[in-house]
Amino acid sequence: MKQKIWYTYDDIHRVIRNLAAKIQASGMKYDAMIAIGGGGFIPARMLRCFLDIPIYAVTTAYYDSDDLGKVTEEVKKVQWLDPVPEVLKGKNVLVVDEVDDSRVTLEFCLTELAKEDFATIGIAVLHEKIKAKAGSIPAGMPYFSGITVEDLWINYPWDAEDIDEHNRLAAESST
Amino acid sequence: MKQKIWYTYDDIHRVIRNLAAKIQASGMKYDAMIAIGGGGFIPARMLRCFLDIPIYAVTTAYYDSDDLGKVTEEVKKVQWLDPVPEVLKGKNVLVVDEVDDSRVTLEFCLTELAKEDFATIGIAVLHEKIKAKAGSIPAGMPYFSGITVEDLWINYPWDAEDIDEHNRLAAESST
Numbered sequence: 001m002k003q004k005i006w007y008t009y010d011d012i013h014r015v016i017r018n019l020a021a022k023i024q025a026s027g028m029k030y031d032a033m034i035a036i037g038g039g040g041f042i043p044a045r046m047l048r049c050f051l052d053i054p055i056y057a058v059t060t061a062y063y064d065s066d067d068l069g070k071v072t073e074e075v076k077k078v079q080w081l082d083p084v085p086e087v088l089k090g091k092n093v094l095v096v097d098e099v100d101d102s103r104v105t106l107e108f109c110l111t112e113l114a115k116e117d118f119a120t121i122g123i124a125v126l127h128e129k130i131k132a133k134a135g136s137i138p139a140g141m142p143y144f145s146g147i148t149v150e151d152l153w154i155n156y157p158w159d160a161e162d163i164d165e166h167n168r169l170a171a172e173s174s175t
Numbered sequence: 176m177k178q179k180i181w182y183t184y185d186d187i188h189r190v191i192r193n194l195a196a197k198i199q200a201s202g203m204k205y206d207a208m209i210a211i212g213g214g215g216f217i218p219a220r221m222l223r224c225f226l227d228i229p230i231y232a233v234t235t236a237y238y239d240s241d242d243l244g245k246v247t248e249e250v251k252k253v254q255w256l257d258p259v260p261e262v263l264k265g266k267n268v269l270v271v272d273e274v275d276d277s278r279v280t281l282e283f284c285l286t287e288l289a290k291e292d293f294a295t296i297g298i299a300v301l302h303e304k305i306k307a308k309a310g311s312i313p314a315g316m317p318y319f320s321g322i323t324v325e326d327l328w329i330n331y332p333w334d335a336e337d338i339d340e341h342n343r344l345a346a347e348s349s350t
Contacts, residue, residue, distance in 0.1 A: 013184070041210070049333055055216065057232035057234070061229070079231050079256070085253070163185050
């Protein structure tokens, strides 16, 4: 069984602060964020505290796809920027997600967004898992992560039915 | 000067848990959330932990509007569900926001969404401020709030540059 780790909201807020500092240190000015929902919503809203740029949202989901009797999982758009608002055309956008795990969703979103008229597409993820990636990031896209983490099962506070128990497990797992 | 209050992420997570319980106790089953960005993003993602329904997003902003030399503030769409996805048509949706303050943004969003083909449009807000409202909620829409609060200046943790200082102020203000 995969080892588990718990992060508190405050842990994550501090990581997002560092992530914002890395983005600012890069010298590139981003005009807007594009949060990948639902996971990217909380990181993006926390990031806005430091970057002070508007947040747009896209959402994808995995669907079972039956290809001649062989069922595979496929990423599909649930909500998209379709069409991309005029005000974003030619601008620098920062795609925000929770965790860079297999990179499949990330590759899908970046490849789709790369078809549009943006200047620079950057990527900002809260957690970058150190593991082999099934998906890849298109060449030339700046990539930022808050922290790199081992390939553990991450328990996010926003998935905690009981936040006090979650925080207790976070305190235990950090010692 | 308006009195201030500070809430921690954990405070808010607990309120969202109560909010979810109220929504479930109403007996109405919602098929999806529509988060009003950016404020509604964190409450909606926390709510998903308990309601387990997908999150769609819309965003509005205030713009200065010059009407024959008289500058007024006007709510406009930044991102919208335009068109509303087929899968949402005829369904029950829950519009989620951070705070029910003046109700101007909320009225704008609800009035716009009421033009579409939904069965029920419900409203779920984290905080309901006890004050006179400039905007109103269209008749017949179920309304849920996590807690009612005095008309104070609310400091949300996602606007805190220093989360430790924020938590210290929250602990002080709650005693």
